[in-house]
Amino acid sequence: MAIDIDAAKRQYESDGFVKLSGLLSSADLDELNERLAAYERDVAPTLPAVDIVWEKDALPDGSRRIRNLWRLHEYSEFFDRFSQRRDFLELAAALVNGDPVRMGVETFSKPALVGSIVPHHQDNAYFTLVPPDCFSLWIALDASTVENGCVWYARGSHLTPGLPHEPSGVLGNSMQASSVPGGLDEVPAELSPGDAIAHHCETIHRSEPNRSAKSRRGLVIVYKGAHCRHDVAAAARYAAIRDAMLASAAT
Numbered sequence: 001m002a003i004d005i006d007a008a009k010r011q012y013e014s015d016g017f018v019k020l021s022g023l024l025s026s027a028d029l030d031e032l033n034e035r036l037a038a039y040e041r042d043v044a045p046t047l048p049a050v051d052i053v054w055e056k057d058a059l060p061d062g063s064r065r066i067r068n069l070w071r072l073h074e075y076s077e078f079f080d081r082f083s084q085r086r087d088f089l090e091l092a093a094a095l096v097n098g099d100p101v102r103m104g105v106e107t108f109s110k111p112a113l114v115g116s117i118v119p120h121h122q123d124n125a126y127f128t129l130v131p132p133d134c135f136s137l138w139i140a141l142d143a144s145t146v147e148n149g150c151v152w153y154a155r156g157s158h159l160t161p162g163l164p165h166e167p168s169g170v171l172g173n174s175m176q177a178s179s180v181p182g183g184l185d186e187v188p189a190e191l192s193p194g195d196a197i198a199h200h201c202e203t204i205h206r207s208e209p210n211r212s213a214k215s216r217r218g219l220v221i222v223y224k225g226a227h228c229r230h231d232v233a234a235a236a237r238y239a240a241i242r243d244a245m246l247a248s249a250a251t
């Protein structure tokens with residue numbers, strides 16, 4: 001689908017997120033599903049612990065499912081290329097107000113029965129970028145519904161940036177907002193496979209556990225402006241929380 005960039009930017013700036021229905025063709029989607037299956041089979045077993053997160057709970061047969069994969073572009077030429085498609089970079093240039101840089105490629109899988117919660121957070125608590133000209137393109141690989149734990153976005157919350165965050169105890173999302181403003185206008189992002197949401201890095205969002213029999217997988221590509229810099233103190237605070245979480249997961 002050709003993206004109407006002007007309309008998307010208007011909605012993104014007012015709400016902090018915008019839905020891009022039918023972003024991927026069914027051929028794109030088939031290829032992504034095949035590549036991801038191959039990645040989980042061939043690459044995942046070789047990844048260092050920092051680049052893969054497993055669901056804490058096991059399935060009834062004792063097997064475990066992957067929750068997150070980080071930095072897929074560093075291990076796969078396909079995901080590196082896919083995430084820098086011309087149409088994605090054109091959208092990114094408009095939303096980051098400058099030259100776009102693809103920052104990361106990751107998955108947020110919420111496996112059937114055992115998919116875990118993502119607590120309220122703003123992504124920039126992790127990214128620590130100044131100015132916060134950065135967004136995530138969350139692409140649905142499965143139908144994403146309230147029942148299987150779709151993402152909920154708080155409309156307009158990107159206009160209250162920089163909420164304090166604290167350790168969450170959740171593997172894969174080491175931080176959560178310490179408190180959230182009252183009266184959030186939360187909207188569930190129900191998506192069909194191939195739809196996507198672009199969300200600003202200061203938009204408060206969260207998702208519920210998946211206790212349903214249907215998996216809910218998202219491929220997430222993060223873009224920032226080349227002009228963004230790190231807030232060094234915020235980056236050090238996040239690194240300390242992340243490292244403590246990794247150390248406790250390893251014990």
Ligand SMILES: O=C(O)CCC(=O)C(=O)O
Pocket residue numbers: 108110118123136138149150151205206207218220
């Ligand atoms: O997929 C989810 O449930 C959460 C995604 C998320 O937090 C993100 O893309 O920043």
